[in-house]
Amino acid sequence: MAIKVHGSxxxxxxxxxxxxxxxxxxxxxxxxxxxxxxxxxxEPFLSLNPFGQVPGFEDGxxxxxxxxxxxxxxxxxxxxxxxxxxxxxxxxxxxxxxxLEVESQRFDAAGQKLSFExxxxxxxxxxxxxxxxxxxxxxxxxxxxxxxxxxxxxxxLGGDEFSLADLHHVPIIANLLKTKVKAVFDARPAVSAxxxxxxxxxxxxxxxxx
Amino acid sequence: MAIKVHGSxxxxxxxxxxxxxxxxxxxxxxxxxxxxxxxxxxEPFLSLNPFGQVPGFEDGxxxxxxxxxxxxxxxxxxxxxxxxxxxxxxxxxxxxxxxLEVESQRFDAAGQKLSFExxxxxxxxxxxxxxxxxxxxxxxxxxxxxxxxxxxxxxxLGGDEFSLADLHHVPIIANLLKTKVKAVFDARPAVSAxxxxxxxxxxxxxxxxx
Numbered sequence: 001m002a003i004k005v006h007g008s009x010x011x012x013x014x015x016x017x018x019x020x021x022x023x024x025x026x027x028x029x030x031x032x033x034x035x036x037x038x039x040x041x042x043e044p045f046l047s048l049n050p051f052g053q054v055p056g057f058e059d060g061x062x063x064x065x066x067x068x069x070x071x072x073x074x075x076x077x078x079x080x081x082x083x084x085x086x087x088x089x090x091x092x093x094x095x096x097x098x099x100l101e102v103e104s105q106r107f108d109a110a111g112q113k114l115s116f117e118x119x120x121x122x123x124x125x126x127x128x129x130x131x132x133x134x135x136x137x138x139x140x141x142x143x144x145x146x147x148x149x150x151x152x153x154x155x156x157l158g159g160d161e162f163s164l165a166d167l168h169h170v171p172i173i174a175n176l177l178k179t180k181v182k183a184v185f186d187a188r189p190a191v192s193a194x195x196x197x198x199x200x201x202x203x204x205x206x207x208x209x210x
Numbered sequence: 211m212a213i214k215v216h217g218s219x220x221x222x223x224x225x226x227x228x229x230x231x232x233x234x235x236x237x238x239x240x241x242x243x244x245x246x247x248x249x250x251x252x253e254p255f256l257s258l259n260p261f262g263q264v265p266g267f268e269d270g271x272x273x274x275x276x277x278x279x280x281x282x283x284x285x286x287x288x289x290x291x292x293x294x295x296x297x298x299x300x301x302x303x304x305x306x307x308x309x310l311e312v313e314s315q316r317f318d319a320a321g322q323k324l325s326f327e328x329x330x331x332x333x334x335x336x337x338x339x340x341x342x343x344x345x346x347x348x349x350x351x352x353x354x355x356x357x358x359x360x361x362x363x364x365x366x367l368g369g370d371e372f373s374l375a376d377l378h379h380v381p382i383i384a385n386l387l388k389t390k391v392k393a394v395f396d397a398r399p400a401v402s403a404x405x406x407x408x409x410x411x412x413x414x415x416x417x418x419x420x
Contacts, residue, residue, distance in 0.1 A: 101276035
């Protein structure tokens with residue numbers, strides 16, 4: 001098989017790539033990287049990602065890392081397969097691009113840390129920092145206020161069609177909705193409806209059933 | 211004039227966009243947003259960027275924000291002008307894409323905060339947090355260790371040609387090299403040579419002379 005994803009099934013970043021492949025209906029081989037034994041901090045994984053974080057990705061002789069760079073590659077290289085995730089129109093793509101950056105710079109900055117504090121820390125036997133959670137919830141709420149206004153005007157962030165900008169949010173949203181942070185989403189009707197639509201996508205259900 | 215950049219000359223994010231326009235040899239109108247009086251947190255600027263941060267961008271009827279989304283748009287929409295900043299080849303573009311993400315997720319995470327602590331805080335009459343600076347310098351050093359290995363194999367981050375991935379680093383590198391963080395660069399010969407080449411680009415000299 002030409003495409004290989006090196007990752008862990010608990011990694012939101014790895015799930016971002018798997019979801020993209022599922023939307024594109026592409027076959028792949030999943031290579032388990034055992035985070036518990038630190039395989040991601042040793043060779044051969046470091047040759048794939050010198051920063052030692054999952055996922056790593058191969059498509060034939062092309063080796064990539066950084067989940068958002070991998071999904072952009074998949075979306076462009078396999079533009080004709082499965083769900084269209086980008087636009088050929090430079091202006092439409094520019095709008096999708098703005099919301100791709102917003103996810104990376106603003107949503108993820110709060111969402112990924114909240115997911116870590118509330119879900120990952122207890123699993124590792126660490127104590128959740130309640131003050132940090134409080135501060136991050138406020139930060140996330142401010143981001144989602146902007147989303148609420150945006151999603152009142154267009155069905156998805158990048159426009160009226162689902163795109164890579166929405167897709168990048170899914171693994172962290174799925175984590176947050178399992179926690180008390182769900183209230184921050186529930187307080188915003190357009191955001192709630194959007195989040196529910198993302199989590200109901202057949203591609204997301206498929207990778208979680210696997 | 212069709213292109214307008216709304217920003218402040220002291221904003222690294224605004225400079226990222228101005229540098230991209232200069233590399234592309236595109237004309238633009240610069241609309242000053244007075245950060246001191248909070249113009250970026252009020253209308254009409256909030257209609258351009260609901261998060262209230264410079265830069266904002268217009269190209270005819272297209273309105274964008276997020277500096278990295280703006281530069282991607284410019285690089286694609288004006289691919290035939292000035293310096294090529296992206297590649298038409300999906301695999302070469304994927305490698306540039308990896309390093310675009312590394313800048314955003316890893317380099318900027320440390321570099322932008324260092325620049326804020328050491329340069330911006332004293333200008334605002336705030337006290338630099340020396341412990342934070344120490345921790346961030348260590349974080350930056352780990353990132354630049356990976357860059358040193360990469361730049362030993364290719365002249366620029368995305369390959370043998372200057373690309374958008376290099377360009378995105380320039381404003382923060384220019385700030386850091388004015389501070390004691392220069393030592394972190396100086397300790398790494400390939401990184402130092404790369405940084406010097408970036409700061410010597412005619413487009414960078416041009417926007418700083420303006």
